[in-house]
Amino acid sequence: MTAMRLSVPSFLVVLGTILLVPVAVGLFRDPTGISLADALIAPSPAFPFGADHMGRDVLARIAYGFLWDSGLSVTIVAASLALGVGLGLAGGYLGGAFDGALTIVMDLLVALPHLVLAIVLMAYFDQGPVALAVALTLPGWVKYARLARARAAALREADFILMERVVGAGPLRILLRHMVPNVLPPLAGLAALHLGHTVLNVAALGFLGLGLQPPTPEWGGMILESRPYLYQAPWLAITPGCFVFLFMMIFTLLAARLEARAGEGEREDAHAAA
Amino acid sequence: MTIALFLFRRLGMAAATVVFATALTFVLTHLAPGDAAEIILSRVFIGDPETAGARSDLAVVATRFGLDNPLALQYLEWARNAVHGDFGVSIASGMPVADEIAERLGPTAVLALASTVAALAVTAGLVAAVRLVPRTRLAVDAAAVASVSIPNFYLGLVLVLVFSLGLDLLPVSGAGSWRHYVLPAAVLALGQFGYFTALMNASLRDADGQLYVLTARAKGLPPHEVFRRHVLRNAIVPVVPYVALQVAFLFGGVVVIERLFSLPGLGGYLVDALDVRNAPALLAAIAVVAVFVSVANLTGDLLLYALDPRVRFSGRG
Numbered sequence: 001m002t003a004m005r006l007s008v009p010s011f012l013v014v015l016g017t018i019l020l021v022p023v024a025v026g027l028f029r030d031p032t033g034i035s036l037a038d039a040l041i042a043p044s045p046a047f048p049f050g051a052d053h054m055g056r057d058v059l060a061r062i063a064y065g066f067l068w069d070s071g072l073s074v075t076i077v078a079a080s081l082a083l084g085v086g087l088g089l090a091g092g093y094l095g096g097a098f099d100g101a102l103t104i105v106m107d108l109l110v111a112l113p114h115l116v117l118a119i120v121l122m123a124y125f126d127q128g129p130v131a132l133a134v135a136l137t138l139p140g141w142v143k144y145a146r147l148a149r150a151r152a153a154a155l156r157e158a159d160f161i162l163m164e165r166v167v168g169a170g171p172l173r174i175l176l177r178h179m180v181p182n183v184l185p186p187l188a189g190l191a192a193l194h195l196g197h198t199v200l201n202v203a204a205l206g207f208l209g210l211g212l213q214p215p216t217p218e219w220g221g222m223i224l225e226s227r228p229y230l231y232q233a234p235w236l237a238i239t240p241g242c243f244v245f246l247f248m249m250i251f252t253l254l255a256a257r258l259e260a261r262a263g264e265g266e267r268e269d270a271h272a273a274a
Numbered sequence: 275m276t277i278a279l280f281l282f283r284r285l286g287m288a289a290a291t292v293v294f295a296t297a298l299t300f301v302l303t304h305l306a307p308g309d310a311a312e313i314i315l316s317r318v319f320i321g322d323p324e325t326a327g328a329r330s331d332l333a334v335v336a337t338r339f340g341l342d343n344p345l346a347l348q349y350l351e352w353a354r355n356a357v358h359g360d361f362g363v364s365i366a367s368g369m370p371v372a373d374e375i376a377e378r379l380g381p382t383a384v385l386a387l388a389s390t391v392a393a394l395a396v397t398a399g400l401v402a403a404v405r406l407v408p409r410t411r412l413a414v415d416a417a418a419v420a421s422v423s424i425p426n427f428y429l430g431l432v433l434v435l436v437f438s439l440g441l442d443l444l445p446v447s448g449a450g451s452w453r454h455y456v457l458p459a460a461v462l463a464l465g466q467f468g469y470f471t472a473l474m475n476a477s478l479r480d481a482d483g484q485l486y487v488l489t490a491r492a493k494g495l496p497p498h499e500v501f502r503r504h505v506l507r508n509a510i511v512p513v514v515p516y517v518a519l520q521v522a523f524l525f526g527g528v529v530v531i532e533r534l535f536s537l538p539g540l541g542g543y544l545v546d547a548l549d550v551r552n553a554p555a556l557l558a559a560i561a562v563v564a565v566f567v568s569v570a571n572l573t574g575d576l577l578l579y580a581l582d583p584r585v586r587f588s589g590r591g
Binding site: 104107108111112113114115116119120121123124196200203204207208210220223227230231234237238241242244245248249252253 | 287290291294295299302303305419420422423424425426427428431432434435439522523524525526527529530533544545548549556560563564567568571
């Protein structure tokens with residue numbers, strides 16, 4: 001996704017504000033208080049985003065849903081990054097049988113649709129946040145590992161790594177002090193896009209009823225719960241959907257920005273070397 | 275690399291993928307809490323086998339379905355039957371799973387084909403617009419970002435709200451006529467075209483800047499010839515395997531969309547099977563998805579082999 005020239009920082013700030021202001025306000029409200037008298041109230045001063053079929057405040061549920069969806073997604077991305085970089089570097093640097101096995105496992109994991117894999121896993125796990133994190137991390141780490149592995153294999157023969165070996169540095173020192181700092185920057189764009197996709201997948205699983213279970217406020221689950229009232233109270237589905245959309249858009253643009261930056265950096269490196 | 279060796283390696287990988295997917299699912303269904311024989315019996319008696327006085331039947335059921343064999347043996351038995359087209363009997367309906375799957379393939383195939391064709395058509399239009407009409411780049415980029423960012427289940431609900439509930443033009447759910455496929459296919463296509471458009475535009479821009487394009491232009495080739503023979507031929511190469519991969523992964527979206535529109539396809543079958551812990555149905559659905567993904571990827575690889583001579587000469591495919 002290198003082509004998106006819309007990735008202007010000021011535009012990102014505007015989108016971020018639209019996302020975060022309602023969240024900041026909503027965190028001071030009650031997301032789980034049921035009041036049947038207020039059921040399906042349309043957006044109004046008392047309920048800026050309306051109330052759902054149990055009279056719960058949609059604004060508060062959006063805000064706490066943000067904490068759940070984004071918090072869980074950040075955890076999944078961090079775990080995928082750590083696992084992927086660790087395994088990828090080890091495979092690329094050490095080579096041999098470990099690298100061969102890693103390559104096969106990665107080829108098998110990327111050959112299955114991630115959402116399908118996660119759906120099947122979630123149906124057989126206990127459906128809690130930990131299970132959700134595992135089900136999405138399991139296919140999530142592969143992209144990082146591929147990049148880290150390729151980069152480590154290329155760096156293995158670089159002069160500064162050879163020098164380190166000459167002065168007697170062990171593999172662990174080389175991996176941690178030299179490989180990791182060289183591998184991480186180009187992964188930033190990938191991680192940003194992954195974060196957006198993960199929120200999308202967490203919400204999709206919630207929508208299928210396989211994600212976080214009610215009464216936990218979660219954007220996909222909110223859309224699922226709103227379906228019977230789509231005609232009477234369309235805002236119940238539209239509002240959480242808009243927030244998933246907004247979140248994904250912010251991180252798509254951010255990823256494009258980061259990748260363009262990384263591309264520029266590489267061109268500068270090439271100029272400096274020439 | 276010869277085409278035979280190329281095909282052999284790719285087919286090997288495809289077979290390994292199918293085995294991996296089904297074996298993983300097989301293990302999961304057997305690790306799940308609850309005795310398989312009890313689940314089968316409780317479906318028959320609609321209740322607890324204890325109270326139905328069927329405790330002694332548990333052993334009979336276990337033997338009948340081979341449930342007391344080692345897991346690996348059970349998997350091999352399943353795989354042998356599956357290769358012969360026998361996926362066992364659905365725990366939910368008592369019907370042969372193979373027949374049920376065959377019924378479900380049609381709607382999913384129509385949905386996947388229609389949405390991919392539509393997405394490629396939109397991509398071709400937008401890519402042409404960027405190159406032929408001045409000052410359309412920003413609008414096309416914005417459309418691509420929106421396309422990749424919008425959750426498909428949300429887009430589906432919004433389209434239902436507008437076209438079914440609001441304008442009363444198209445049915446909300448079900449299958450039966452072509453009109454039932456318009457909204458689901460549109461949702462999938464609208465989610466796909468952004469990836470294709472962004473990648474194709476970036477790839478075309480890269481090809482534009484190549485020295486051989488400058489050479490072609492310098493020697494006086496007319497612009498449309500430069501584009502067709504040098505720019506497009508090279509720009510399309512990275513896009514083809516990507517489109518194949520996206521088509522393969524379309525199934526994730528299909529599961530959600532079939533559920534949303536109650537379309538009786540394979541995705542809905544898979545989720546229904548999960549809901550009631552219907553292991554034979556789930557395994558068959560996963561096997562079909564894995565085969566579908568492998569075939570899509572294989573097609574992409576073969577197209578790449580045809581389009582890019584470098585693949586033919588390099589050791590790695």
